[in-house]
Amino acid sequence: MKEIYDLLIIGAGTAGLAAAIKAARHKISVLVLDEQCEAGGQIYRSIRTTQSLRPEIYALLGADYQRGDNLEKAFREAGIEFLSGASVWQVEPNLAAHFLRNGKSLKVRCRSLLAATGAMERPVPIPGWTLPGVMGAAAADVLLKSSGKVPSGRVVLAGSGPLLWLAASRLVSAEVEILAVLETTKYAYYLHALPYLPQALRASEYLLKGLRLKRQVWRAGIPVFSGIRKLRAEGEQNLKAVHFYHRGQSNIFETETLLVHEGIVPNTQLTRQLSCEHCWYERQRYWHPLLDEWGNTSVDGVAVAGDGGIIAGALTAEASGHLSALESAFQLGVISKIQRDNAAKSYRKTIRHHQAVRPFLEHLFPPNPEILVPLMDSTLVCRCEEVTAGQIINAVKLGELDLSQLKAFTRCGMGTCQGRMCALTVAEIAANIQGKSPKEVGSFRGRPPLKPITLGQLADSAD
Amino acid sequence: MLKSFGNSKGKNISIWFEEMPISVQEGESIASALLSAGVEYLRTSPLSGDSRAPYCWMGVCFDCLLEIDGQPNQQSCLITVQEGMRIRRPALNFGDSV
Numbered sequence: 001m002k003e004i005y006d007l008l009i010i011g012a013g014t015a016g017l018a019a020a021i022k023a024a025r026h027k028i029s030v031l032v033l034d035e036q037c038e039a040g041g042q043i044y045r046s047i048r049t050t051q052s053l054r055p056e057i058y059a060l061l062g063a064d065y066q067r068g069d070n071l072e073k074a075f076r077e078a079g080i081e082f083l084s085g086a087s088v089w090q091v092e093p094n095l096a097a098h099f100l101r102n103g104k105s106l107k108v109r110c111r112s113l114l115a116a117t118g119a120m121e122r123p124v125p126i127p128g129w130t131l132p133g134v135m136g137a138a139a140a141d142v143l144l145k146s147s148g149k150v151p152s153g154r155v156v157l158a159g160s161g162p163l164l165w166l167a168a169s170r171l172v173s174a175e176v177e178i179l180a181v182l183e184t185t186k187y188a189y190y191l192h193a194l195p196y197l198p199q200a201l202r203a204s205e206y207l208l209k210g211l212r213l214k215r216q217v218w219r220a221g222i223p224v225f226s227g228i229r230k231l232r233a234e235g236e237q238n239l240k241a242v243h244f245y246h247r248g249q250s251n252i253f254e255t256e257t258l259l260v261h262e263g264i265v266p267n268t269q270l271t272r273q274l275s276c277e278h279c280w281y282e283r284q285r286y287w288h289p290l291l292d293e294w295g296n297t298s299v300d301g302v303a304v305a306g307d308g309g310i311i312a313g314a315l316t317a318e319a320s321g322h323l324s325a326l327e328s329a330f331q332l333g334v335i336s337k338i339q340r341d342n343a344a345k346s347y348r349k350t351i352r353h354h355q356a357v358r359p360f361l362e363h364l365f366p367p368n369p370e371i372l373v374p375l376m377d378s379t380l381v382c383r384c385e386e387v388t389a390g391q392i393i394n395a396v397k398l399g400e401l402d403l404s405q406l407k408a409f410t411r412c413g414m415g416t417c418q419g420r421m422c423a424l425t426v427a428e429i430a431a432n433i434q435g436k437s438p439k440e441v442g443s444f445r446g447r448p449p450l451k452p453i454t455l456g457q458l459a460d461s462a463d
Numbered sequence: 464m465l466k467s468f469g470n471s472k473g474k475n476i477s478i479w480f481e482e483m484p485i486s487v488q489e490g491e492s493i494a495s496a497l498l499s500a501g502v503e504y505l506r507t508s509p510l511s512g513d514s515r516a517p518y519c520w521m522g523v524c525f526d527c528l529l530e531i532d533g534q535p536n537q538q539s540c541l542i543t544v545q546e547g548m549r550i551r552r553p554a555l556n557f558g559d560s561v
Contacts, residue, residue, distance in 0.1 A: 035522055037543045042521055046490075053490045056469025085542070103534050120523045130526075132504045132516035133464065139520040144468070146520065146540075147491035149499055152466035174468040237514050238464075238503060256464070267523065383518075384525065386510045416525040416536065421518075452528070452536035 001081065001108060005031045007328050008097055008110035010088050010270060013041020014068070014314045015306025016116030017075045018321030019328075024078045026329040031108060033086040033099055035451075039075060041118055042138075043314045044068025045145040054148040060173050061145065064314075071318070090448035091274055095301055098461060100453060105461035112301045112328055115274075115289075116321065117267045119307035122286070122367055123421045124159060124260040125374045125381050125389070127232040133239025137167035137261035150174045153256030156242045158182035158231050161365040162206075164261040165213040172220045179253050181217060182228040182244055184262070184368040193364035200360035203353055207360075225251070230375060233258050262367045266308050269420060272446025274299055280439035283362045284311065285372060286424065287443055294327035295320060303327065316354045319347040372428045381429070382422040384415020392426055396433045403427060403442050416452055419444040464516070465499040478548040493539035493550060494520070494527045505529060505539065506552055528553060 007023050009016045012034035023030045032039075040047045047068045050058045058066070075082075083101060090098045096109045121136040128134065137157055143149055150171060155178050157168050168181055200207060217224065229245045242253045265286035268278060277290040277298035288310045295303040305324040306317035323344055330340040374381065377390030387410045395401060395409040403426060406412060412426050413419030419426075427438040434441065449458075473489030480497055487496035494505060494517050504514035505527055517540045518524040530551040531537040539550070 035538075036541055045521075049490045053471050053473045054469060055472075060468070087538075120521065121519060123524075129518070130508070130513065130515060132514050135516075135518045135520065139518065142520045143465070143495060147465075147495035148467055148469065148471055148488075149465040149491065149495045150468050152464060152499075176468075238516075383515075386508060416528060417523060420523045452525075454535065 001031065001083070001106070002029070004109040004111070005029045006111050006332055007031075007114060007325075008033070008095070008108060008112075009114045009116055010034075010097070011041065011116035011118055011306070011308070012036070012039040012075075012082065012084070013116060013118045013306060013317070014043055014071065015118070015308075015317040015321035015324075016041070016114070017071050018318040019114055019116060019305055019325040020080045021071075021074050021078055022322045022325035023328055024080050026325070026334045028325075028329060028332060028334060030080050031110070032080060032082045033088060033097070034082070034084050035087040037084050039072050039082065039084070040068055042142055044072060045142055046147075047072050047145075050145060050148070057144060057148050060170065065145070087451040088270065089451040089453050091270065093274075100451060100457065103457070105453065105457045107461065112303065112331065114295075114324055114328070115270045115302065115304045115308055116306050117270050117308040118317075119264040119311055120267045120420065122262045122265045123425065124262050124371050125379050125425050126260065126371060127376055127379050128234055128239070129260065130380055130383050131233055131235045131239045132237070133235065133256055134233050134258045134260065137259040138163045138264065140259050141167045141170055144170060144174065150176050151257035153177070154179050154254075155257045155259060156180050156182065156253050156255045157259045157261070158184070158228070158242070158244070159261035160185040160368060161261055161263040162210060162361065163264065165210065165217065167259060167261065168222070169213040169216045172216055172222070178217075178220070178222050179255055181222060181224045182231065182242075182246075183224060183226045184228060184231070184370070185365060186227045189364050189366065193360050196360040196363055200357045202356040206357040229370065231260075231370070262371055263365060264307065264311055265424065266311065267420075268308070269418065269446055269450050271297060271302070271304060271308070272443070273448060273450055274302055274446075276302060278443065280437065281310065282437070282439075283366070285367055285428070285438070286311075295324040296327065312351070312358060313354055316351050319350040322347045372425070373432045374425065374429075381425045382410075382412035382415065384417050384421070385411040385413075387412040387422070389425075389429060392429050393433060396430050400434065401430070403430065403444050406430060407444060413444050418447075418450060464503065465495055467499070476544060476546045478544055478546075478550060480550045481552065487544050489544070491544060493529065493531065493542050493544050493548070495540070496544050497539070497550070509553070530554060
């Protein structure tokens with residue numbers, strides 16, 4: 001590792017890999033850091049290990065996953081410096097990045113930084129969601145990729161969005177016993193989405209894929225309950241049952257695993273810590289960093305590519321990684337403005353194509369209102385500090401508290417996850433009570449350390 | 464809680480969990496190896512003591528935190544098993560009296 005790089009890329013997923021490959025081609029010095037054990041991000045998680053050790057799973061995951069093979073291979077063959085198992089816990093305003101690796105905190109400087117930190121599943125705060133046995137549906141998919149494992153007992157899937165169906169279809173292929181798919185999508189949402197269908201047909205491969213996934217679930221004879229309400233998980237030490245209402249009727253499934261999903265949201269921890277300006281995206285109800293058409297944030301030298309910017313999928317992320325690297329090459333004086341703009345054209349065309357389906361999907365799959373503001377006051381919102389929706393509601397009612405004050409009053413967002421799992425819910429609750437939009441309520445400030453670090457590691461890292 | 468799908472070409476290796484030897488497959492995460500070996504939860508909440516297991520499997524929920532080879536608070540869903548690893552649940556809860 002050198003002391004300073006032209007470009008430091010944080011995240012070796014689709015966007016980060018594409019950016020690194022393009023930057024290396026322009027002879028820019030690049031270092032890539034990723035907290036996982038190998039390159040691939042979540043979409044192509046553990047692709048090299050899966051291919052070499054778990055051929056049946058590699059085959060099961062299909063073309064959407066195998067596409068990552070070329071990208072990962074090109075990245076490796078380009079000889080780009082890459083540190084896996086590297087967790088960034090702070091980036092200073094002068095772009096010195098601190099990260100933990102093998103138990104030590106290291107520091108590296110850069111002229112520009114690309115946050116390719118991707119997306120995370122939107123947390124789904126329902127009663128009982130901290131019980132072992134309850135996890136994300138996309139999380140189960142990631143588990144299949146990263147370790148070749150599936151839930152051993154009965155499974156219920158619940159929520160909405162394309163990844164719910166992708167997870168269901170892959171678990172069907174993996175011969176998992178699925179009791180039911182509980183959709184929180186309402187019929188009315190199809191009407192909301194309909195006006196965007198003609199535009200979506202320009203990227204009809206997404207629509208056909210969606211139908212294919214659903215058909216696979218139906219053909220497996222799995223019951224699908226649409227428009228379910230009041231979902232809750234029950235158990236003592238682990239999950240025993242899932243309750244819900246369907247057409248006004250109370251239903252229960254005894255099960256060992258519940259997979260929940262309500263879409264994905266940008267992982268903004270790093271851009272928050274860097275004080276980048278963020279915007280509220282009303283349609284899907286999440287925060288994202290404010291970006292220009294090249295992925296530059298409001299902070300000089302800091303850019304974002306991929307789903308950490310706005311949720312748009314793997315292929316858009318890859319194109320945005322290329323665009324970001326072209327911009328870096330231009331800023332470093334390696335290529336001219338005209339060269340940059342010409343090289344960007346094909347990537348912009350790719351992005352336009354894949355974006356065509358987004359308005360349709362985003363209207364069809366809005367996050368379930370019952371999890372934005374949890375239905376029951378006893379529901380845990382902050383998993384780390386065990387703060388309930390009711391405690392947050394009471395704190396908000398004490399006065400017009402902002403999010404930092406709510407944090408100080410209740411400790412929500414102060415635990416090990418640093419608010420990753422509760423920030424959106426806390427903002428929605430505060431906004432709901434105050435009759436505002438989360439846009440006006442704001443979000444938690446991002447503060448280092450972004451990852452758990454011991455005092456010893458901190459002391460050893462001091463200059 | 465978890466099981467394999469398909470065959471793994473990975474070798475069987477041994478790790479230690481709470482001083483007990485466990486045989487696991489090469490090339491998988493510590494969290495998934497433990498939950499496949501019959502371990503029912505990974506840690507307890509420092510406040511209520513309730514059992515927790517990974518929710519996100521990608522490094523954002525921190526419900527997989529374990530002590531690995533003496534290093535506390537390691538995200539066990541992001542770390543691959545290695546022969547002879549010594550893994551323990553977090554030693555002390557904040558709620559415990561000291």
